[in-house]
Amino acid sequence: MPYQFHFDVVWANKGFLLAGVVKTLEVTAAALSIGIVAGLIIGITRVSARRWLSRTALGYVEVFRNTPALVQLIWVYYCLPLFTGLNFSASLSCIIALALNGSAYIAEIFRAGIQGVDRGQVEAARALGLSYPKTLRKIILPQAFRRMIPPMVNESVALLKFSSLVSILGVADLTYQAQVLSTTTFRPLEIFTGIALVYFVLCTALSYMAGRLERRLAVAD
Numbered sequence: 001m002p003y004q005f006h007f008d009v010v011w012a013n014k015g016f017l018l019a020g021v022v023k024t025l026e027v028t029a030a031a032l033s034i035g036i037v038a039g040l041i042i043g044i045t046r047v048s049a050r051r052w053l054s055r056t057a058l059g060y061v062e063v064f065r066n067t068p069a070l071v072q073l074i075w076v077y078y079c080l081p082l083f084t085g086l087n088f089s090a091s092l093s094c095i096i097a098l099a100l101n102g103s104a105y106i107a108e109i110f111r112a113g114i115q116g117v118d119r120g121q122v123e124a125a126r127a128l129g130l131s132y133p134k135t136l137r138k139i140i141l142p143q144a145f146r147r148m149i150p151p152m153v154n155e156s157v158a159l160l161k162f163s164s165l166v167s168i169l170g171v172a173d174l175t176y177q178a179q180v181l182s183t184t185t186f187r188p189l190e191i192f193t194g195i196a197l198v199y200f201v202l203c204t205a206l207s208y209m210a211g212r213l214e215r216r217l218a219v220a221d
Helices: 008-012 014-046 051-065 069-078 080-084 090-115 119-127 132-169 174-185 188-220
Strands: none
Touching (some): 051 090, 174 188
């Protein structure tokens, strides 16, 4: 007898799953916000003329890009309190871990964007007496921003998908709610098909909004 697909079980528990969507978006937004700020700082440090600064930033990037995100989540939750003496909640630990992971990739996006700006403009700004911070703020970053939109969107989408890992630590995100629901309804096929569609819609919407922003900036030029 073929499997009877009852998708109505997803709709019947939409409130329970919606709570998971909200938690997923909260964790992703918080991690992305922190990651962008940290990534900007690290990206600028990566192109620093001071060798020890650029090497330190490179080491940070390599560590977080070349270790699994799941291992980073577990390490922050279980090991970081041993070094700091502070106890973090599972949600905060996940936000910190995802922010650290994301900032390593975002730093490289900023680095590439900064280095992609014509050096002649930088030299002209310095000749006019602008300090490096002002040159960065008024000339380099505004131009680099347009180039950074596509890779930044890709990283945002990746971070949204990586957020499903927080369910391992018991954070009630969409994936965790789906796991709970599948064990109580005995309908894992319908539940996980449903959340796959939700993730697809969220990621597609993010890419669409970024595409519109990119086109608007292109028209403004």
